[in-house]
Amino acid sequence: MKNFVDAYSWINITYLFKGLLITLEVSIISLLLSFIIGSFLGVIRYSRIKWVSGTVGFIIDIIRNLPLLLIIFFTYFALPKLQIHLSIMQAAISALTVFESAMIAEIVRSGINSVPIGQTEGARANGLTSIQTMWHIILPQAYKKMIPPLVSQFISLIKDTSLATIIVLPDLMYHAQIIYGQNNNYIIPMFLAISIMYFVVNYALSLIARWLDRRLV
Amino acid sequence: MKINKIKILMLPILMIVSTLVLTACGQTKSSSSQNQLTTIKNTHQMVWGVKADTKLFGLMNIKTSKIEGFDVDMAKEITKRIDPKAKPVFVQVTSQTRIPLLKNGNIQAIIATMTITKEREKIVDFSKSYFNAGQSLLVMKGSKIKNTKDLNKKGTVVLGTVGSNSVLNIKKVAPKAKVLQLQDYAQALTALKSGQGDALTTDNGILYGMSEQNPQTRVVGGTFTKEPYGVAIDKGQTDLKNSINKAIDEIQQDGTYRKLIKKWFSNVPGFDWRELLND
Numbered sequence: 001m002k003n004f005v006d007a008y009s010w011i012n013i014t015y016l017f018k019g020l021l022i023t024l025e026v027s028i029i030s031l032l033l034s035f036i037i038g039s040f041l042g043v044i045r046y047s048r049i050k051w052v053s054g055t056v057g058f059i060i061d062i063i064r065n066l067p068l069l070l071i072i073f074f075t076y077f078a079l080p081k082l083q084i085h086l087s088i089m090q091a092a093i094s095a096l097t098v099f100e101s102a103m104i105a106e107i108v109r110s111g112i113n114s115v116p117i118g119q120t121e122g123a124r125a126n127g128l129t130s131i132q133t134m135w136h137i138i139l140p141q142a143y144k145k146m147i148p149p150l151v152s153q154f155i156s157l158i159k160d161t162s163l164a165t166i167i168v169l170p171d172l173m174y175h176a177q178i179i180y181g182q183n184n185n186y187i188i189p190m191f192l193a194i195s196i197m198y199f200v201v202n203y204a205l206s207l208i209a210r211w212l213d214r215r216l217v
Numbered sequence: 218m219k220i221n222k223i224k225i226l227m228l229p230i231l232m233i234v235s236t237l238v239l240t241a242c243g244q245t246k247s248s249s250s251q252n253q254l255t256t257i258k259n260t261h262q263m264v265w266g267v268k269a270d271t272k273l274f275g276l277m278n279i280k281t282s283k284i285e286g287f288d289v290d291m292a293k294e295i296t297k298r299i300d301p302k303a304k305p306v307f308v309q310v311t312s313q314t315r316i317p318l319l320k321n322g323n324i325q326a327i328i329a330t331m332t333i334t335k336e337r338e339k340i341v342d343f344s345k346s347y348f349n350a351g352q353s354l355l356v357m358k359g360s361k362i363k364n365t366k367d368l369n370k371k372g373t374v375v376l377g378t379v380g381s382n383s384v385l386n387i388k389k390v391a392p393k394a395k396v397l398q399l400q401d402y403a404q405a406l407t408a409l410k411s412g413q414g415d416a417l418t419t420d421n422g423i424l425y426g427m428s429e430q431n432p433q434t435r436v437v438g439g440t441f442t443k444e445p446y447g448v449a450i451d452k453g454q455t456d457l458k459n460s461i462n463k464a465i466d467e468i469q470q471d472g473t474y475r476k477l478i479k480k481w482f483s484n485v486p487g488f489d490w491r492e493l494l495n496d
Contacts, residue, residue: 011280015279077317077321078320085321085322085323127412166313166314168269168309170309176268177270178269178279178405179279181270181402181403182272182275183430184406184407184430184431185431185445187403187404187406188407
């Protein structure tokens with residue numbers, strides 16, 4: 001019991017929260033970037049120009065089938081060989097963005113596919129261009145349907161940031177490691193504390209998603 | 218069907234292209250090929266890779282957000298002697314990341330409980346040894362294991378950390394034992410305490426630090442290897458290597474070394490810090 005009391009000292013807890021801030025910062029930036037890039041790729045994937053959608057689909061397939069850990073290693077250890085030097089933060093964000101964009105692109109594509117073809121035909125018959133049809137008619141309907149899979153993807157993104165500990169990103173997981181490095185008896189209390197932190201953040205996200213879902217549908 | 222054919226065609230092409238790109242990169246000299254000693258003297262900073270999770274050698278102080286330890290103090294002293302104006306900059310590394318970071322030029326030198334080995338000397342250059350560690354065993358109090366001979370049986374599990382030299386050593390000394398490699402020392406110790414292994418092996422200095430905090434564990438069997446720690450630098454940085462060696466000589470001769478050893482190792486129970494001054 002004494003270990004728990006000592007482990008949760010004020011200094012340790014504030015240090016953990018500093019780690020949580022980095023986790024959130026990395027997650028939010030890569031979440032926004034991958035949402036934009038993923039949507040764009042998803043729309044291209046849907047386009048009727050065969051070789052464009054085929055090439056994009058091929059690249060997405062490669063990325064989706066690689067372990068995220070490998071992509072993180074690549075951005076941090078292999079890119080410098082190509083004279084691209086990224087900081088730990090930039091490397092983690094780019095790796096997560098690349099991986100999540102591929103996942104989101106597939107979600108967006110299936111979302112667009114789920115909008116009945118009649119919507120497109122109706123919009124085009126009314127004289128909208130194909131870009132206008134996509135932007136004003138198809139995407140708003142598609143995004144509503146995509147909320148549940150998108151949110152579960154975002155939740156896994158937040159959890160996946162902990163993989164960047166391997167390149168020493170000072171996130172929640174790494175800060176916990178530093179604390180139990182001071183005293184090895186803190187390892188279980190720290191794992192418990194960060195479990196609660198990850199849960200609270202992710203649960204809040206899913207509550208927001210449920211609320212959005214109810215508002216929009 | 219058409220897309221499938223394209224995919225099948227593209228796969229080998231992509232593989233060939235990526236192999237070419239990678240081999241081409243291997244041949245071109247990276248940015249680390251410039252003379253690091255000149256860089257240090259021009260920029261007035263020396264970038265060191267240090268550990269942040271190892272007691273006594275390199276440990277993050279949460280209150281000050283500064284890394285403290287014997288390795289860190291040595292790095293400060295060496296930097297001061299190479300260029301009095303230069304400031305040491307510390308980058309946190311782990312056993313897995315330190316060599317890639319050095320090779321990529323992110324750091325100029327590694328001082329992170331790194332043993333000088335022949336395997337590693339193929340990839341990096343080492344300074345002369347600045348610390349004489351030796352590998353030992355940590356077991357639970359009352360364990361039947363007294364030395365490495367007791368480990369060499371089928372069914373025994375030895376715990377270590379990923380990428381460390383001690384794991385390779387134990388495979389030679391006790392080939393019949395199973396070796397379980399964990400991410401860091403704290404995880405390895407927790408595994409030992411929860412009965413997932415019979416002994417934890419790493420360098421004695423680190424084990425004494427663990428034993429100090431966990432009275433139910435014991436360091437047994439003495440040291441069974443010599444693990445001289447060295448400063449690692451990239452291959453071909455002869456100027457930097459020579460000035461680091463010169464600095465280490467000065468530190469040992471002017472009494473700074475004795476002071477630092479006493480500062481970090483005189484409080485470890487069951488360990489006479491004066492032993493470290495011999496050899």
